[in-house]
Amino acid sequence: MMLIPCPFCGPRSQVEFTYGGDATLRRPAGDADPSRWADYVYLRDNPCGPHDELWYHGAGCRSWFVLRRDTRTHDIIASAPVGEPLDGTRP
Amino acid sequence: MQRYSIASLARGAVGGHLQWSRAWRSPEPRRSYDVVVIGGGGHGLATAYYLAKEHGIRSVAVLEKGWIGGGNTGRNTTIVRSNYHLDPNAHFYEFSLKLWEGLSQELNFNVMYSARGVLNLVHSPADMDAALRRGNALRLNGIDAQFLTREEIARRIPNLDCSPKARFPILGGLLQPRGGTVRHDAVAWGYARAADALGVDIIERCEVTGIHVERGAVTGLRTTRGDIATRRVGIAVAGNSSRVAAMAGVRLPIESHVLQAMVSEPLKPVLDTVVTSGAVHFYISQSDKGELVMGGDLDFYNSYAQRGNLPVIESVVAACLALFPSFGRLRLMRSWGGVMDMTMDGSPIIGKLPVAGLTMTGGWCYGGFKATPASGWVHAWTIARDAVHPLNAAFTLERFAQGRTLDEKGAGPYPWAH
Ligand SMILES: Cc1cc2nc3c(=O)[nH]c(=O)nc-3n(C[C@H](O)[C@H](O)[C@H](O)COP(=O)(O)OP(=O)(O)OC[C@H]3O[C@@H](n4cnc5c(N)ncnc54)[C@H](O)[C@@H]3O)c2cc1C
Ligand SMILES: [Zn+2]
Numbered sequence: 474m475m476l477i478p479c480p481f482c483g484p485r486s487q488v489e490f491t492y493g494g495d496a497t498l499r500r501p502a503g504d505a506d507p508s509r510w511a512d513y514v515y516l517r518d519n520p521c522g523p524h525d526e527l528w529y530h531g532a533g534c535r536s537w538f539v540l541r542r543d544t545r546t547h548d549i550i551a552s553a554p555v556g557e558p559l560d561g562t563r564p
Numbered sequence: 565m566q567r568y569s570i571a572s573l574a575r576g577a578v579g580g581h582l583q584w585s586r587a588w589r590s591p592e593p594r595r596s597y598d599v600v601v602i603g604g605g606g607h608g609l610a611t612a613y614y615l616a617k618e619h620g621i622r623s624v625a626v627l628e629k630g631w632i633g634g635g636n637t638g639r640n641t642t643i644v645r646s647n648y649h650l651d652p653n654a655h656f657y658e659f660s661l662k663l664w665e666g667l668s669q670e671l672n673f674n675v676m677y678s679a680r681g682v683l684n685l686v687h688s689p690a691d692m693d694a695a696l697r698r699g700n701a702l703r704l705n706g707i708d709a710q711f712l713t714r715e716e717i718a719r720r721i722p723n724l725d726c727s728p729k730a731r732f733p734i735l736g737g738l739l740q741p742r743g744g745t746v747r748h749d750a751v752a753w754g755y756a757r758a759a760d761a762l763g764v765d766i767i768e769r770c771e772v773t774g775i776h777v778e779r780g781a782v783t784g785l786r787t788t789r790g791d792i793a794t795r796r797v798g799i800a801v802a803g804n805s806s807r808v809a810a811m812a813g814v815r816l817p818i819e820s821h822v823l824q825a826m827v828s829e830p831l832k833p834v835l836d837t838v839v840t841s842g843a844v845h846f847y848i849s850q851s852d853k854g855e856l857v858m859g860g861d862l863d864f865y866n867s868y869a870q871r872g873n874l875p876v877i878e879s880v881v882a883a884c885l886a887l888f889p890s891f892g893r894l895r896l897m898r899s900w901g902g903v904m905d906m907t908m909d910g911s912p913i914i915g916k917l918p919v920a921g922l923t924m925t926g927g928w929c930y931g932g933f934k935a936t937p938a939s940g941w942v943h944a945w946t947i948a949r950d951a952v953h954p955l956n957a958a959f960t961l962e963r964f965a966q967g968r969t970l971d972e973k974g975a976g977p978y979p980w981a982h
Contacts, residue, residue, distance in 0.1 A: 475873060545868050
């Protein structure tokens, strides 16, 4: 069972959250080349190890945040509000 | 290869079963091969078998980092069927089901194909529309599909709660009579033995750690048992597809997710049909050992761990008890997980990668066991002829960029939603 640290509510059971996938993707400009759009929509690094991913605290504060989690072990490394660095320092 | 038959079994019984030889050799890897297949699951072994059998290519190695069949082939819930809606899927999986029907004879190995029927339950008017539409599409494609009423289901599966007061009322169901189960380990062993007999080297405990590429073409592999030169490499590594393709600089439209399954304690025959419910995300069958084999959803987060968490187990068991209240007396014996190669449209990728000489069969999501014979067959064709066969023409990697996705569920580009 994963205990997920919501940056706003603290540690909560995984059943309160919904998964949102890879948090490192950056949306291309609207008029970017179609191949860049295809890469953004479909291709993933899918790392075996630490993965930065979006989660949604649906049964809590209803916020999206970023979680760094190891995909080999499910160990949780860090979490932060979207747009803030994962190591806890302020930008 | 020592042929298995009733006569050889009788001779063995008389001689105390001492005459049996190994089912396949355990050779040292050679320095070069015409073709190397990465991954000794069902798909890799079937690819090697059909390369030798259908195309006469016998300088073939299958490299497996662990032991053959130790990946998803030995972890899945063994359901085979071909009741897909979209034409390319329907034709491909029906070809696979036809291969299953003759596979024990083809391989001279009993894979225990059991055509016990796969029943998809219908719980709502929307389910009903979808089931009838898919059933009609199947019949137009020449695939068996039969609608059963609630009364017919209640007669066929007496343990199922078909009463109007059920938590998930059953309005009917779509049955594929030729669907059923196959013994998963036997598929790996049967293909391995038959491929070995045709000269294929099956090399276990040999992990591929690098792919050598020169001027856009494959020249060889780096492995934990030395370098191997080859100009043709087929990747069949299921949940590790992204990692192995990345060794050649290729990014894939795939995420790895964990899927769990579980079994009850063994009991006498109680369930002779595979029963599934899309609405409650649940499926169940009874193994030949007597265990009830159950599964449901993904865990819904990226994972390479080959194990999952408790909430999914709880939801699978809750669904089971809602449909089969009498199973509440049973104990759960074991649960386990496997790493799924989930694609962005829920359909597989079988074809060439953008490096000359490199192909893959993967992206099987949670339904690739049933595809094993057809996947090996078309993958071998693509490797041997450097071209796609009509059966895998729709399953190319390029389909994503070209907007030709095969989204059976209509879920959009969210791999964990398929
Ligand atoms: C719980 C569960 C239930 C399922 N139920 C069903 C079902 O009912 N019906 C169905 O049709 N499908 C089902 N599936 C899906 C099915 O199991 C898979 O799609 C299918 O078995 C994939 O076969 P494969 O040969 O590609 O993979 P695998 O059997 O996983 O083989 C891949 C092999 O590649 C090896 N490998 C990986 N990386 C390397 C490397 N670098 N070097 C060398 N070797 C490597 C691995 O060790 C592994 O043995 C289920 C899966 C799971 C986990
Ligand atoms: Zn919160």
